Amino acid sequence: MTDTEPAAPVRETAESIATMEIRGAATIAAAAAEALAEQAEAAAASGETASDPTAFRASMRAAGRTLRETRPTAVSLPNALRYVLQRMEGETVDELRRSVIGASDAFVRQLDRAQEDLGQVGANRLADGDTVMTHCHSTDALACIEAAVDQGKSISAVVKETRPRQQGHITAEQLRDAGVPVTLIVDSAARRYLDEVDHVVVGADSIAADGGVINKIGTSGLAVNARERGVPIMTAAQTIKLHPETLTGHTIEIEMRDESEVVDPEAREEIGEIDVENPAFDVTPPRYMDAIVTEHGQFPPESIVTLMRELFGEGAEEPWAEP
Ligand SMILES: O=C(COP(=O)(O)O)[C@H](O)[C@H](O)COP(=O)(O)O
DSSP, X not given: OOSSSOOHXXXXXXXXXXXXXXXXXXXXXXXXXHHHHHHHHHHHHSSGGXXXXXXXXXXXXXXXXXXXXXXXXXXXXXXXXXXXXXXXXXXXXXXXXXXXXXXXXXXXXXXXXXXXHHHHHHHHTSOTTOEEEEOSOOHHHHHHHHHHHHTTXXXXXXXEOOTTTTTHHHHHHHHHHTTOOEEEEOGGGHHHHHTTOXXXXXXXXXXXXXXXXXXXXXXXXXXXXXXXXXXXXXXXXXXXXXXXXGGGTOOOOOOBOOGGGTSOHHHHHHHOSOOOOOBOEEEEOGGGOOEEEETTEEEXXXXXXXXXXXXXXXXXXXXXXXX
8 A cells, every 4th residue: 555545445345335245325334434444544554654644634535535436426425434534633643543433433333323213213104014115225214114013013015126236136135034025026017016005115325405315216217106106105314315515506416337237248249239328326306205214303305405404514525635
């Protein structure tokens, strides 16, 4: 490692986030915070960063930039980096190291607690005997369903497979392990099954100031169909999913992923000269979402801006940027 090049654990975490071995907004946030703690340990142990607080700080910012550049849509990633790097303080390398490790630990603990708390709120919206429909794999959404089961409610699930990467299979396995009877369907069967469903529960990668929910591609179509069938839909999202930059008019970048996730290279050869596009996320307008469930309670999407201001003020700092 040179003094500005992040340590191996940061590079490995960044690679795992980019290739989606580590995925899902909350999991990405925890991994990023933990990688910063590992960077602090490594930087305090060797080279110029071990004796020079300025070099140490620069190496932490560089690690933040490497992690930030992996995936653009889930705001939990920059929010995690912000939380840890804003709490980096001290005159000596040892003080700086300890502050980073303390902030990283506190962040991960808060994530777990927030998920538990929002799970209770989401569970209260579900009734004994309900069938829920899910999209993609969201640990926040699963927390609601699992909490409902823990409350003694009998819940069953219709799980969308979620092309192209089929994260629905992970959801199906986890719900099965929680004792929830699961029916797995292809995405295009969702509308047909909505008549048998009492609630749609999804997660979020980001929530915009106007209450728009950014989540796995297909969420917005599901929400429109759910509204048309009269099925309530909630987003389970802890507040690290609130996107502070949208308070000042910025839009959220939708990640475009490689076409090989949609068509395998052999089939691609055969298809020849056509465009293949693979947007990973979409935006559900607030009017199609019934509630955003957070660790602070549930909110109508249009009022989420109040919570966002309270938690993030008027904007977003970038403590990983070069001074
Ligand atoms: O859209 C996805 C995952 O997309 P990908 O698989 O592309 O990362 C999830 O619904 C959110 O990230 C919320 O997940 P969680 O509730 O676990 O934060």
